[in-house]
Amino acid sequence: MTEHNIDTFIVSQPENILYLSGFTSGADARLVITPARQYLVTDSRYWEQVEREAPDWELIKENHPDFNSMFALIDRAARTGVESHYITYADYLGIKSKLGREPVPVNQLIEELRLVKDEDELQCLRDSAHISDEVFKEAAAFIKPGLSERQVASYIAYQLREHGCARESFETIAVAGPNAALPHGKPGSRLLAQGDMLTMDYGGFFKNYAGDMTRTVFIGSASPDSRDKYMKVLEAQQLGVSLVKPGARCSDVDRAVRDCLAQYGLDVYFGHGLGHGVGLEIHEAPRLSRFCDTILEENMVVTVEPGIYIPGWGGIRIEDTVIVRNGGCEVITHTDKSLLTL
Known part of the structure; x- marks a missing residue:
């Protein structure tokens, strides 16, 4: 994140959510990564699943389809990165509106980590x-x-x-x-x-x-x-x-x-x-x-x-x-x- 000059990162791509957290239903979730904490935001269908698959992540219980609660986790002064290669332009505009400023496009950050397998x-x-x-x-x-x-x-x-x-x-x-x-x-x-x-x-x-x-x-x-x-x-x-x-x-x-x-x-x-x-x-x-x-x-x-x-x-x-x-x-x-x- 330092290399990309961001303070907070919103992860949307399901495979990247799985890679980082172990959570297997990433299409219905988001990760919010800050310098001090890591959050997994998802709805009630998956709360128990998160406890089983991603116990190291702080669960944020959400029932709004636009993941509104995750924006309360983000410092208003933070530079917030988004997966520009994955999200749609409509997603980008929605995030911009809720943050009150432009998010930072970040391309292939997690994919670079995934290149070399353990x-x-x-x-x-x-x-x-x-x-x-x-x-x-x-x-x-x-x-x-x-x-x-x-x-x-x-x-x-x-x-x-x-x-x-x-x-x-x-x-x-x-x-x-x-x-x-x-x-x-x-x-x-x-x-x-x-x-x-x-x-x-x-x-x-x-x-x-x-x-x-x-x-x-x-x-x-x-x-x-x-x-x-x-x-x-x-x-x-x-x-x-x-x-x-x-x-x-x-x-x-x-x-x-x-x-x-x-x-x-x-x-x-x-x-x-x-x-x-x-x-x-x-x-x-x-x-x-x-x-x-x-x-x-x-x-x-x-x-x-x-x-x-x-x-x-x-x-x-x-x-x-x-x-x-x-x-x-x-x-x-x-x-x-x-x-x-x-």
């Missing part, structure tokens, strides 16, 4: 990744020709919960054949057929931390062309994993993987970034992207997920979640990446 966080992420691996085994035994994409996605989502996840990290992707050319395609009624490629991208929140893994498999058999393209994407993905280490620049890792695909003329089919951070949010900093110059540090956690998407043909994506470690990285999604036919 050992407890890393273990939660390993556990989430392990669930992804276990669910893949279940899915591989379930998948067969004649099932719809939607049935596959629903089965994966069900297994995530059966293995202990509170919810999906995002809507499970299961797209086959030409539909696999859609990086974030919606599972539909298309039935799996002999020779189809099937891309499955999924994960779940376990102990509040997200899992994320993608595998592309083939139904019955893979054509020589599909096999060739799969091995080239796998080569690029393995290169990306090998380059994730402390001191590496995110944009350099992304560029190297694109260059790998370019030697085969496939880079034109790879449009999205190479990867993203994973933690309390499924997509968070840092980004493995041509637009991100963040330097990787030990215990950051990122995905490495190159893909190619060819209209009318299909797509292949392979994704692991990895922890940045001294001398390299720890891959925490262990499902085999060899070409698999089901």
